Amino acid sequence: MHMADALLSPAVGGTFWAGTIGAIGYASKKLKDHLDDRKIPLMGVLGAFIFASQMINFTIPGTGSSGHLGGGMILTILLGPHAAFLVMASVLTVQALFFADGGLLALGCNIWNLGIYPCFVAYPLIYRPLAGDGRSAQRILVASLASGIVGLQMGAFSVVLETLLSGKTALPFGTFLLMMQPIHLAIGIVEGFVTAGVINYVRAARPEILDSSASSEPLAAGIPLRNVLIGFIALAVVTGGALSWFASVHPDGLEWSIKRVTGKGELPDQEHGLPATLKSLQEKTAFLPEYGFKPPANEPKAKEETPSWPAVDAGTSLSGLIGGVLVLAMALGIGWAIRAFRGKKII
Amino acid sequence: MSFEASYSGIGRLDRLSYRDTIIHRLDPRAKVVATMLFAIAVVSFPKYEVLSLLPFFLFPILIGALGDIPPGFIARKVVAVSPFAVFVGIFNPLFDPGVVSIAPGVPVSAGWVSFAAILVKFALTISAALLLIATTSFPGICRGLRRLGLPALFVSQLLFLYRYLFVLMEETMRVVRARDMRSFGVRGTGVRVFVRIVGTLFLRTVERAERIYGAMLARGFRGEVPSMRREALRLSDAFFVAAAGSFFVLCRFVPVPQMLGRLVGGLAG
Amino acid sequence: MSHHLLEFRDVRFRYPDGTEALKGVSFLITHGEAVGIVGANGAGKSTLLLHMNGYLLPTSGSVTVGDVPLRKESRQEIRRKVGVVFQNPDDQLFMPTVFDDVAFGPLNLGLPPDRVRERVHEALRRVGALALADKPPHHLSGGEKSAVAIATIIAMEPDILVMDEPAASLDPKSRRSVIGLLNSFAHSKIVASHDLDLILDVCARCLVIRDGAIVADGAAPEILSDATLLAENNLELPLTLQGRPPWKGTRR
Known part of the structure; x- marks a missing residue:
C-alpha cells in the first residue's frame, strides 16, 4: 500500500513531507538527550533486519496467498516510539530508492502512513495500556492484534485521503474506502499475530532485551496522554487547514470527490488562487497566437458545460499528438546518440 | 518477487x-x-x-x-x-x-x-x-x-542500515533457502515457522549490534559518528x-x- | 617508561550469569613481542581479548598497559594504546565506505582533517588497499575485508595490535597474504587463533589457555610441537609439523 508519486498532487505530497520532516526532527531531538550509545548501531542494524525480514514471504493460513511483514509495531515495542520511528523512516527511505516503492515525493506520505500511526498512535494509546507490564503472552497477543489492526487501518485511511485530496483518480471515496479498509484489516490481523509471535519469542529467549527497551528510553514507557492529544489537535488543524486550502486552490479533486460522496457538487469560485494564476500565466505564455493555444484543461467555463468531467482540450488535437510523438522520438534519439557515441549498446 | x-x-x-x-x-x-x-x-x-x-x-x-x-x-x-x-x-x-x-x-x-x-x-x-x-x-x-x-542521528541510521543491508540480506537469504529446501509444499512456509525465523534473526541481529558496538568502542566511539567529508x-x-x-x-x-x-x-x- | 607493555596479574572475570570465564590469569608481554594465544572453544580466549582494551573490566586482579592500570576512567587511554581487530570483518567494518571506516578511529582521537587523511592513506597503503578507499565494505572480497579491518586499527597507531582469528574463513591465498601483512609489522602483536600454522608463522611465543587459566607459556615452536599438550586442548599439530606423505592422485 505504498503511496505513489503519480497519484499525488504537489500540495498533498508537500504537506505530508513537511509533517514527516517535522516528526523526524522531533524524534531525533528527543533521542539525542536520552539515547544510550549502544542503541546507535542497534537501530541501524535493526533497520537492515526489518528490511530483510520484509522480503521473506510466508503463507497466510486458510488463503494460500503469501504475506509480508511490516514491522512497525515490532520495532516500536523493542525500541520505543522515537527510535522506532527513525528506523521505520530510514527503512522506507531505502525502499523508496532501491525498490522505487512510490517515488521521492510520495516518500513523505509513506513515512507518515507506516511510521507515525504505529509508533505514535497505536503504541502509546493501544499497545501499552493493553499489554500492561508485558509479562503475559496473552496480553501481548491481544495488544499486538489491536495495535496492528488500528495502525494499518489508519495507514490505509491515510492512503485513501491522500489519493482523493490529490484528485488524480476518479474512484469515489466510499468505493475506495471499501476496497482499502477490509484488505488492510486482513493484513493487520496477520501483522498482529506475527508481531505477538516475535515479541513472545524474544521474551522467552532474552527477556532483558524487552526490559531494557522499556527502561532505557524513558519515553517508551508511555508518552503522556496530553502530548498525544496535543499532537492530534495539531494534526487536525493542519489537515483542516490543508483541506480548506485545497478547496480554494485546487477544487478539481476535492469538489469532485465530495460530489461523488454526497451526490451533489458545488463548484467553488475558481477565479482566484492557483488556477487563476496559472491561467493568466498561460495566457501570457501564449506568445504565438497563430498556433492557436487553447486554455488549460481545467477551465471553469468548460466545466460548467460538462460538469461531470473537465473537458480535455489543450493537448488533444491532432497536431498535439504529432508533436508528442515527435518530442518522445527526439528525446529517445538524443539518448540513443549519447549511448552510440560512448560506444555502448543502444537503447 | x-x-x-x-x-x-x-x-x-x-x-x-x-x-x-x-x-x-x-x-x-x-x-x-x-x-x-x-x-x-x-x-x-x-x-x-x-x-x-x-x-x-x-x-x-x-x-x-x-x-x-x-x-x-x-x-x-x-x-x-x-x-x-x-x-x-x-x-x-x-x-x-x-x-x-x-x-x-x-x-x-x-x-x-x-x-x-x-x-x-x-x-x-x-x-x-x-x-x-x-x-x-x-x-x-x-x-x-x-x-x-x-538530523545527524537520522542520517547515521540510514548509513548503518545501508552498511548492514547486504550482510543481513545474505544471512536472511541463507535461512530462507534452508526453509524452502525442506518445506515441501506449504507447511514449512507458514506463519509459525516465519515467526521463528524472524525471532532468531532478530536475536542474531541484536548480538551483531553488540559486537559492532564493541568494535566502535575499540576505536574511540563516544556517542557521535564523526564525518569529515565536506565537498x-x-x-x-x-x-x-x-x-x-x-x-x-x-x-x-x-x-x-x-x-x-x-x-x-x-x-x- | 617501563620495560613491559602489557601485564595481566591474577585476572578473574565472572559474567553476570555466573559463568567464571577467567580464573586467575597472569602473564607479561614486553615491547616488540609477537604472542599467540591458543585453546579449545570456550576456553576463555575471547574474554581474555576483551580485557585487553577494557571492553570488559576484571572482576578481580589487574590489567596494566604500559604505565596505565585499566580502570573505568582509563579505558579511553588504554584504547589508544591497544588496537583490537575483532574476528568478523563485517562487525569490524561498520562505516559505509572503506575511507570513512579507516578514518573513524583517527577522527575520534580528535586529529585534524589533514592528519586524518594522511593516517588513512598510510594505513591503507601498508595493507595494500589504497585502491579500495571509496568502495563500500560489501563490495570487498573476504581477504580485502580482513586487510581493511587491520588498516582501521593501525590508522590509530596503537602500541600493540590484538587480533582475534585474523584469517578465519579466508581462502589459502588471502590467508597467506594476511600472514605476510602481520609479519611486515614491527608492532607488538597478540594473535588468538585455531590456525596453529598461522601462529607458528607469525608468533615467537605462545600461550595455551584452558578453562580460564594459562596452562602453558613458552616458545611457539616447542609448544606447537607438543602433541600431547595440544590434544588435551582439542588442538592438533600444525600441518607443517605433521609430515604427511605426498599426495599420489592424478590431476585433471
Whole structure:
C-alpha cells in the first residue's frame, strides 16, 4: 500500500513531507538527550533486519496467498516510539530508492502512513495500556492484534485521503474506502499475530532485551496522554487547514470527490488562487497566437458545460499528438546518440 | 518477487551507483534537488494532461544515457513496482464516463486519458527515482541529505542500515533457502515457522549490534559518528540544477508538443 | 617508561550469569613481542581479548598497559594504546565506505582533517588497499575485508595490535597474504587463533589457555610441537609439523 508519486498532487505530497520532516526532527531531538550509545548501531542494524525480514514471504493460513511483514509495531515495542520511528523512516527511505516503492515525493506520505500511526498512535494509546507490564503472552497477543489492526487501518485511511485530496483518480471515496479498509484489516490481523509471535519469542529467549527497551528510553514507557492529544489537535488543524486550502486552490479533486460522496457538487469560485494564476500565466505564455493555444484543461467555463468531467482540450488535437510523438522520438534519439557515441549498446 | 530476485536487483543498482561518469560525479545534493523538482513538476499537471508530460522524458533519458545505466533494467524495475498505481488508476475509465476526442473524429473516454496520465507520471517519477540511486552512491546521498539539513542521528541510521543491508540480506537469504529446501509444499512456509525465523534473526541481529558496538568502542566511539567529508558545490553542480530547473519550468508552462505539432503541420500544409 | 607493555596479574572475570570465564590469569608481554594465544572453544580466549582494551573490566586482579592500570576512567587511554581487530570483518567494518571506516578511529582521537587523511592513506597503503578507499565494505572480497579491518586499527597507531582469528574463513591465498601483512609489522602483536600454522608463522611465543587459566607459556615452536599438550586442548599439530606423505592422485 505504498503511496505513489503519480497519484499525488504537489500540495498533498508537500504537506505530508513537511509533517514527516517535522516528526523526524522531533524524534531525533528527543533521542539525542536520552539515547544510550549502544542503541546507535542497534537501530541501524535493526533497520537492515526489518528490511530483510520484509522480503521473506510466508503463507497466510486458510488463503494460500503469501504475506509480508511490516514491522512497525515490532520495532516500536523493542525500541520505543522515537527510535522506532527513525528506523521505520530510514527503512522506507531505502525502499523508496532501491525498490522505487512510490517515488521521492510520495516518500513523505509513506513515512507518515507506516511510521507515525504505529509508533505514535497505536503504541502509546493501544499497545501499552493493553499489554500492561508485558509479562503475559496473552496480553501481548491481544495488544499486538489491536495495535496492528488500528495502525494499518489508519495507514490505509491515510492512503485513501491522500489519493482523493490529490484528485488524480476518479474512484469515489466510499468505493475506495471499501476496497482499502477490509484488505488492510486482513493484513493487520496477520501483522498482529506475527508481531505477538516475535515479541513472545524474544521474551522467552532474552527477556532483558524487552526490559531494557522499556527502561532505557524513558519515553517508551508511555508518552503522556496530553502530548498525544496535543499532537492530534495539531494534526487536525493542519489537515483542516490543508483541506480548506485545497478547496480554494485546487477544487478539481476535492469538489469532485465530495460530489461523488454526497451526490451533489458545488463548484467553488475558481477565479482566484492557483488556477487563476496559472491561467493568466498561460495566457501570457501564449506568445504565438497563430498556433492557436487553447486554455488549460481545467477551465471553469468548460466545466460548467460538462460538469461531470473537465473537458480535455489543450493537448488533444491532432497536431498535439504529432508533436508528442515527435518530442518522445527526439528525446529517445538524443539518448540513443549519447549511448552510440560512448560506444555502448543502444537503447 | 522472490527474495533472491529482489536481492540481486538491489545489488545491481548499488554496483551501478559506484560507476564513474559525468552524472555520477555530480554532487549528490544537486541530483537529489533536481530529482525532487522533477517529481513536483510532473505531478503538478492536472489529471487530464498527457501530451504536455512527454517532454519530461528527456530528463530520465539524458540521465540514463550520460550515466551509462542500462535502460532495460530501469524499465523492468518500473514495471515491477507499478501494481498499486495501476490498481488505483484503472478505476478512472470505469468511474469517469466522459468522452473527449483526441483527434478529429476519434473519441476516447476521459477516464482513459486520466489513466494514461497516471501511467505516464508513474513511469517518469519512478524512473527518475531509480536513476537517482543508480547514479549516486547511497553514502553520497546520505552526505547530501545531511548537508541539506536532515538530523545527524537520522542520517547515521540510514548509513548503518545501508552498511548492514547486504550482510543481513545474505544471512536472511541463507535461512530462507534452508526453509524452502525442506518445506515441501506449504507447511514449512507458514506463519509459525516465519515467526521463528524472524525471532532468531532478530536475536542474531541484536548480538551483531553488540559486537559492532564493541568494535566502535575499540576505536574511540563516544556517542557521535564523526564525518569529515565536506565537498563544496562546484560550478557544474549549480549549472546542472539550474539547467534542469529551467527545463522543468519551461515544459511545465509551455506546451511544447502542441507547438511542435502545429509547426510541423504548418510546414507540411 | 617501563620495560613491559602489557601485564595481566591474577585476572578473574565472572559474567553476570555466573559463568567464571577467567580464573586467575597472569602473564607479561614486553615491547616488540609477537604472542599467540591458543585453546579449545570456550576456553576463555575471547574474554581474555576483551580485557585487553577494557571492553570488559576484571572482576578481580589487574590489567596494566604500559604505565596505565585499566580502570573505568582509563579505558579511553588504554584504547589508544591497544588496537583490537575483532574476528568478523563485517562487525569490524561498520562505516559505509572503506575511507570513512579507516578514518573513524583517527577522527575520534580528535586529529585534524589533514592528519586524518594522511593516517588513512598510510594505513591503507601498508595493507595494500589504497585502491579500495571509496568502495563500500560489501563490495570487498573476504581477504580485502580482513586487510581493511587491520588498516582501521593501525590508522590509530596503537602500541600493540590484538587480533582475534585474523584469517578465519579466508581462502589459502588471502590467508597467506594476511600472514605476510602481520609479519611486515614491527608492532607488538597478540594473535588468538585455531590456525596453529598461522601462529607458528607469525608468533615467537605462545600461550595455551584452558578453562580460564594459562596452562602453558613458552616458545611457539616447542609448544606447537607438543602433541600431547595440544590434544588435551582439542588442538592438533600444525600441518607443517605433521609430515604427511605426498599426495599420489592424478590431476585433471
